Amino acid sequence: MQTIETDVIVIGAGPAGLCLARALQRSGLRVTVLEREAEAGLRAPAFDGREIALTQRSVRLLRELDMWRRLPPDECHPLCEARVFDTDVRDPMRVGGSDEPLGWLVPNHAIRAAAFEAAAASGDVELHAGVRIASVDTDAIRARVGLEDGRVFTANLIVAADGRFSEMRRALGIATRMHDFGRAMLVCRVTHERPHEDTAWEWFDHGQTLARLPLGRATPAGHRSSIVLTLPSTRMRAVQAMDDAAFADDIAGRFDGRLGAVSDPGERHVYPLVGTWATRFVGTRAALLGDAAVGMHPVTAHGFNLGLLGVERLARELREAAQGGADPGEPVRLARYERGHRIATAPLYLATRGVVGLFTDDRRPARAVRAALLRTSAHFPPFRRLLAASLADRPGKNGLADRQTTARHGFAEQGDGRPRGADRW
Ligand SMILES: Cc1cc2nc3c(=O)[nH]c(=O)nc-3n(C[C@H](O)[C@H](O)[C@H](O)COP(=O)(O)OP(=O)(O)OC[C@H]3O[C@@H](n4cnc5c(N)ncnc54)[C@H](O)[C@@H]3O)c2cc1C
Numbered sequence: 001m002q003t004i005e006t007d008v009i010v011i012g013a014g015p016a017g018l019c020l021a022r023a024l025q026r027s028g029l030r031v032t033v034l035e036r037e038a039e040a041g042l043r044a045p046a047f048d049g050r051e052i053a054l055t056q057r058s059v060r061l062l063r064e065l066d067m068w069r070r071l072p073p074d075e076c077h078p079l080c081e082a083r084v085f086d087t088d089v090r091d092p093m094r095v096g097g098s099d100e101p102l103g104w105l106v107p108n109h110a111i112r113a114a115a116f117e118a119a120a121a122s123g124d125v126e127l128h129a130g131v132r133i134a135s136v137d138t139d140a141i142r143a144r145v146g147l148e149d150g151r152v153f154t155a156n157l158i159v160a161a162d163g164r165f166s167e168m169r170r171a172l173g174i175a176t177r178m179h180d181f182g183r184a185m186l187v188c189r190v191t192h193e194r195p196h197e198d199t200a201w202e203w204f205d206h207g208q209t210l211a212r213l214p215l216g217r218a219t220p221a222g223h224r225s226s227i228v229l230t231l232p233s234t235r236m237r238a239v240q241a242m243d244d245a246a247f248a249d250d251i252a253g254r255f256d257g258r259l260g261a262v263s264d265p266g267e268r269h270v271y272p273l274v275g276t277w278a279t280r281f282v283g284t285r286a287a288l289l290g291d292a293a294v295g296m297h298p299v300t301a302h303g304f305n306l307g308l309l310g311v312e313r314l315a316r317e318l319r320e321a322a323q324g325g326a327d328p329g330e331p332v333r334l335a336r337y338e339r340g341h342r343i344a345t346a347p348l349y350l351a352t353r354g355v356v357g358l359f360t361d362d363r364r365p366a367r368a369v370r371a372a373l374l375r376t377s378a379h380f381p382p383f384r385r386l387l388a389a390s391l392a393d394r395p396g397k398n399g400l401a402d403r404q405t406t407a408r409h410g411f412a413e414q415g416d417g418r419p420r421g422a423d424r425w
Pocket of ligand 1: 011017034035037052108162163164185187271289291292298303
């Protein structure tokens with residue numbers, strides 16, 4: 001049996017795990033990343049349909065981690081405005097519309113590739129890909145991870161960053177609250193006729209939720225967006241089974257013609273919608289990170305953004321420990337990470353669950369409440385500012401414009417100055 005000593009073991013080379021590994025470079029800590037997937041899949045991850053809306057704060061963090069410059073510029077699309085619609089409400093809630101984008105849309109596979117490249121460029125990170133973990137145990141003295149090939153890694157701290165259905169979380173004896181939304185989410189890139197104006201839509205319709213995420217400049221073929229369709233899983237199967245032409249027509253119809261004609265659909269990816277919330281974020285010589293700690297419903301686009309907040313917080317604790325010659329697995333540090341991260345994530349996790357529950361409930365009382373909420377937001381700038389601040393991680397007061405109408409993107413006027421009237425999109 002070969003025993004390998006290190007300081008921090010990160011389990012999972014997803015975006016959260018790799019960002020933490022990179023954030024610990026030159027801290028003096030030896031970091032070992034253990035990943036189930038083969039290295040080739042990490043170096044050049046396959047497209048998985050997810051377009052990640054990054055807040056400005058996340059972009060700043062990715063810059064600090066030397067990752068932002070590694071992303072292909074033609075894969076980073078500005079998100080200037082977001083509009084939330086409800087079929088029962090005439091006017092949408094609008095967020096953004098100022099000169100600075102709310103955030104950026106970047107495909108998940110590109111983030112993963114950039115994170116891998118940045119972590120691999122860090123001399124202090126050792127990556128073991130394609131490994132199978134056989135055992136995990138921790139005590140007050142040391143943490144140990146045994147691999148199926150007989151190797152044993154020991155460290156001061158294990159960080160489980162192995163995703164929302166984390167096996168390591170279970171192995172560490174940490175329970176999780178799971179909420180199955182009973183729906184599936186389909187994501188797919190399409191070309192469409194009408195311009196997207198760098199504006200995202202979220203449309204809570206009867207029986208379905210739709211979103212449209214703008215993907216940069218028009219091509220001669222048309223405008224490119226990612227569409228997001230949420231349906232009960234049973235109804236999703238029929239959509240998955242359609243051929244490309246039928247699917248494109250189906251999407252054009254679901255958007256009620258607001259995209260114009262839809263063509264050239266890319267690969268479709270479907271995700272089950274399950275939110276997870278670990279009952280503890282730390283254990284003895286162990287911490288949970290990324291989706292392993294908090295698995296958000298994607299509707300508010302916060303999963304990875306919160307993951308990055310966790311990276312920042314945990315890295316700060318571990319770097320401080322290393323600077324002071326202290327033990328990075330000290331309970332007091334882990335407790336601080338846990339407290340801070342729970343406070344930072346709980347309101348959004350709970351609010352998202354509440355919003356999704358309310359906005360996908362087609363019964364009459366729920367529809368009346370959400371219509372009232374959206375109408376209130378139209379006349380209550382602080383509510384919109386709060387949403388804007390949470391989307392962009394900037395204080396509402398100095399941050400995003402909360403204009404209800406703008407000439408550039410707005411509903412009040414078309415490009416020619418005519419009132420839009422019936423066309424509210
Ligand atoms: C459709 C969709 C849209 C989304 N949109 C947004 C958005 O707009 N904005 C946003 O911020 N977030 C968004 N998210 C969430 C975001 O994708 C996740 O929060 C993020 O990918 C989580 O990263 P992670 O590293 O924690 O986990 P993962 O990406 O799940 O990575 C986990 C890693 O651990 C590895 N692993 C698993 N088990 C083991 C094991 N036993 N041993 C070793 N390795 C293991 C896996 O192979 C993987 O590499 C979206 C999610 C979905 C599904």
